[in-house]
Structure formats: structure tokens, C-alpha cells
Amino acid sequence: MAPSLSPKKSWEGFTGSVVWSVAVGIAAVVLLLDGSWLVGVMVGVAAACFATVGDLAESTLKRDLGIKDMGSILPGHGGIMDRMDSLLVVVPVTWALLTIFVPV
Known part of the structure; x- marks a missing residue:
């Protein structure tokens, strides 16, 4: 996917994450929020x-x-920041989409 940045990332892994994210997204929005x-x-x-x-x-x-690691708490796993980097971007996007498309 981007071998110079993250050599272990693959298009197959990305496809799997899209499939599972869609499945969880559907389940969460329909069952928890009564959305479409x-x-x-x-x-x-x-x-x-x-x-x-x-x-x-x-x-x-x-x-x-x-x-290699952004911290020493989780050595070999990129540090704590490596566990939060995705969330820092996903949370505001998800919040905005749910605010717009799922009425309270």
C-alpha cells in the first residue's frame, strides 16, 4: 500500500478493514441508533x-x-500514539457524519 511508510500495510488488509468497518457500522447505526x-x-x-x-x-x-516507537509504554508496538493515531482522525469524522445523518 505504502511500502516506504509502512511496509506491512497491504491492500488486502485495507479491504478487510473496510468490510469489517461497514459490517460494524451497519450494526451499530441500525441497532443502537435506529438509523438507516x-x-x-x-x-x-x-x-x-x-x-x-x-x-x-x-x-x-x-x-x-x-x-520506531513514539513512546516506551508499548515497546515494539509503536508506542501509545500508534494505538491512537487512527482514532484522532476517525472520531471527528464519525461524529460529524452521525450528527448530520442520524437525527436525535
């Missing part, structure tokens, strides 16, 4: 895409700084 399944599809696709963007952006930052 189409909104669940939209939220799932957006979450998978923006999570990948957040992860690749953090990988770019780490490459530019010349470091």
Missing part, C-alpha cells in the same frame, strides 16, 4: 479510510523523525 443501514455503510467506509490516513500520517511523522 446506508448511514452505517457510509460511516464504516469513512472510518476505514480515515483510520488508514491517520495511521499513514503518523508513520510519516515517525519516518521523518527517524524513530
Whole structure:
């Protein structure tokens, strides 16, 4: 997918994350929020895409700084930031989509 930034990321993995994100998005929006399944599809696709963007952006930052881990709490796993990089981008996008398309 982006071998110079994150050599273990693949298009197959991205496809799997889109499929599972759509499945979870549909289930969550329909069962928990009484919204349309189409909104669940939209939220799932957006979450998978923006999570990948957040992860690749953090990988770019780490490459530019010349470091492997952003912290020492989770050595070998990229540090705490590697666990949050996707969420930092996905949460506002998901919130905006749900605010617009699922009425309270």
C-alpha cells in the first residue's frame, strides 16, 4: 500500500478493514441508533479510510523523525500514539457524519 511508510500495510488488509468497518457500522447505526443501514455503510467506509490516513500520517511523522516507537509504554508496538493515531482522525469524522445523518 505504502511500502516506504509502512511496509506491512497491504491492500488486502485495507479491504478487510473496510468490510469489517461497514459490517460494524451497519450494526451499530441500525441497532443502537435506529438509523438507516446506508448511514452505517457510509460511516464504516469513512472510518476505514480515515483510520488508514491517520495511521499513514503518523508513520510519516515517525519516518521523518527517524524513530520506531513514539513512546516506551508499548515497546515494539509503536508506542501509545500508534494505538491512537487512527482514532484522532476517525472520531471527528464519525461524529460529524452521525450528527448530520442520524437525527436525535
